[in-house]
Amino acid sequence: MKAFTNFLERLGRGTGKVVGTLYQAGRDSVDQVVKNILPFMAFISFVIGIITATGVGSWLAHVLRPLASNPIGLIVMSLIVGFPVLSPVLGPGAVIAQIIGTLLGTTFASKALPASIALPALFAINPQVGCDFIPVGLALGEAEPYTVEVGVPAVLTSRLITGPIAVILAYFASFAFGF
Amino acid sequence: MDAVVASAVWFIGLFQAGAKYFTGLVTGIIPLVIVLMTAFNAVIALIGQERVDRFAVFASRPGWAYTPLRYVALPIVAVFFLTNPMAYTMGRFLPERLKPAFYDSAVSFVHPPLGLFPHVNPGELFVWAGIALGVTTGYGAATTARLAVAYLIMGVVVIFIRGIVTERITAALWKAPAQTPETVAVAGEGEAP
Numbered sequence: 001m002k003a004f005t006n007f008l009e010r011l012g013r014g015t016g017k018v019v020g021t022l023y024q025a026g027r028d029s030v031d032q033v034v035k036n037i038l039p040f041m042a043f044i045s046f047v048i049g050i051i052t053a054t055g056v057g058s059w060l061a062h063v064l065r066p067l068a069s070n071p072i073g074l075i076v077m078s079l080i081v082g083f084p085v086l087s088p089v090l091g092p093g094a095v096i097a098q099i100i101g102t103l104l105g106t107t108f109a110s111k112a113l114p115a116s117i118a119l120p121a122l123f124a125i126n127p128q129v130g131c132d133f134i135p136v137g138l139a140l141g142e143a144e145p146y147t148v149e150v151g152v153p154a155v156l157t158s159r160l161i162t163g164p165i166a167v168i169l170a171y172f173a174s175f176a177f178g179f
Numbered sequence: 180m181d182a183v184v185a186s187a188v189w190f191i192g193l194f195q196a197g198a199k200y201f202t203g204l205v206t207g208i209i210p211l212v213i214v215l216m217t218a219f220n221a222v223i224a225l226i227g228q229e230r231v232d233r234f235a236v237f238a239s240r241p242g243w244a245y246t247p248l249r250y251v252a253l254p255i256v257a258v259f260f261l262t263n264p265m266a267y268t269m270g271r272f273l274p275e276r277l278k279p280a281f282y283d284s285a286v287s288f289v290h291p292p293l294g295l296f297p298h299v300n301p302g303e304l305f306v307w308a309g310i311a312l313g314v315t316t317g318y319g320a321a322t323t324a325r326l327a328v329a330y331l332i333m334g335v336v337v338i339f340i341r342g343i344v345t346e347r348i349t350a351a352l353w354k355a356p357a358q359t360p361e362t363v364a365v366a367g368e369g370e371a372p
Contacts, residue, residue, distance in 0.1 A: 018225075021221050021224045021225055022217070022221045024220075024224065025216075025217045025218070025219075025220035025221035025224060026213075026217045026220075028216070028217075028220045029212075029213050029216035029217045029220055029298070030213060032216060032298075032301045032302075033209055033212065033213055033216075033301070036301050036302035037208075037209065037212065037301050037302070037304055038205075038209075040302065040304070040305060041201060041204045041205065041208075041209075042201065044200075044204075044305060044309075045197040045198070045200045045201035045204065046194075046197050047197075048196075048197060048200050049193060049194060049195075049196040049197020049198065049199075049200055049201075050193055050196075050197065052196050052200075053192055053193045053195075053196040053197075054193065093302070093303065094290070094303040094305075094306050097303075097306045098303065098305035098306050098309055099309075100309075101305055101306055101307075101308075101309030101310045102305055102309030102310075102312075102313075103309075104309065104310055104313065105309045105310045105311070105312050105313025105314070106313055107313065108310060108313030108314045108316070108317045108318070109312070109313040109314075109316035109317045110317065111317045111318070115314055115317070115318045115322050115326075118310055118314050118326050119326060119329050119330060119333065121310060122290075122291075122306075122307065122310055122326075122330055123333070123337065125306070125310075126290060126306055129286055129287055129289065129290060129306075130282070130283075130286030130287065130289070133264070133286065134279075134282065136264070136267075137264065137267040137270075137282045137285075137286060138267070138270065138278055138279065138282055140264065140265070140267040140268045140270070141267050141268060141269070141270020141271050141273070141278050141281065141282060142268075142270070142271040143270065143275060143278045143279075144275055146275075147275045147276070147278050147279065150276075150279065150349055150352045150353055151278060151279030151282065151349060152279075153352060154279045154280075154283075154345055154348040154349040154352055155279055155282065155283045155345055157348050158283060158341060158344045158345040158348050159283075161344055162337065162340055162341045162344050162345075165337075165340060166333070166337040166340070169333065169336060169337070169340075170333050170337075173329065173332075173333055173336075174329070177325060177328075177329040178325065179322070179325070179326075179329075
């Protein structure tokens with residue numbers, strides 16, 4: 001009888017833990033959606049709504065399309081966005097990457113750009129990822145001040161090389177993945 | 180009067196276009212993202228921080244042969260389990276001169292998994308979703324699924340390259356000042372200048 005009640009107690013505790021964890025996970029995701037995702041959706045809907053309704057969207061798409069429709073243009077885009085002086089400015093919240101991405105998205109929606117360009121485009125809009133955050137990111141890794149001093153220019157310079165490389169690799173991989 | 184009505188219609192139309200887009204986002208993205216994030220948040224909570232830390236210690240060893248561990252396995256585990264921005268705390272197990280390279284590869288991995296694992300960086304979902312939504316509209320959901328997988332795989336390749344390149348550049352810059360970390364270590368300071 002003792003063993004049986006013990007078993008029941010353990011079962012109850014275990015179930016409680018799992019259910020509690022799952023419930024907390026659900027609460028966390030809804031929190032994230034309300035705090036981070038929905039506000040950005042509201043913002044991007046407002047921006048996209050205005051620029052499509054006023055016709056600025058098609059003008060911007062005309063500007064972006066020649067840049068986005070061929071690998072050279074995408075490499076140029078990655079060099080601009082990944083340029084060491086610009087990249088930390090364009091980084092915060094990935095807002096620029098998200099807006100350019102959404103604008104490019106509208107050109108994919110209208111089939112103005114082929115699906116094969118989507119993969120390199122994802123890399124071309126994003127060589128500046130985290131460039132605004134290098135000192136904080138390194139500090140989170142408990143880096144010494146000297147490491148930060150060397151690390152900031154190292155990462156920024158590296159992006160100028162790896163940004164275009166990522167675009168080129170993605171461009172060719174795009175065919176391998178069957179786009 | 181007609182002009183006033185027409186301009187009012189035009190004015191509301193500006194926002195109706197946005198509202199229509201917003202409806203698409205909310206019904207098209209949020210339900211899936213909530214369910215996915217709940218599943219992965221639960222997995223992370225059940226696995227626990229200690230196990231992830233133990234893996235990080237294992238993956239943080241220096242040496243050329245361990246670059247795939249440092250710049251592929253460690254950033255993937257860090258980003259998946261700790262998410263942006265806590266993933267970068269995993270750098271604390273690495274030697275000082277490898278920290279910038281780890282940061283570079285980890286931070287470059289906060290967007291490629293978004294198509295499959297949105298919990299890693301929900302605040303920046305649209306780096307992926309902006310293009311993905313357009314591809315879905317133009318070329319169908321199957322193409323977008325293929326794109327999500329391709330983005331993830333290419334992300335792994337790119338963070339490996341970033342890790343190696345940044346490690347090299349850091350090493351080159353590290354020698355430039357009078358004091359190298361070796362001389363500091365010999366001097367017994369144990370601290371970078």
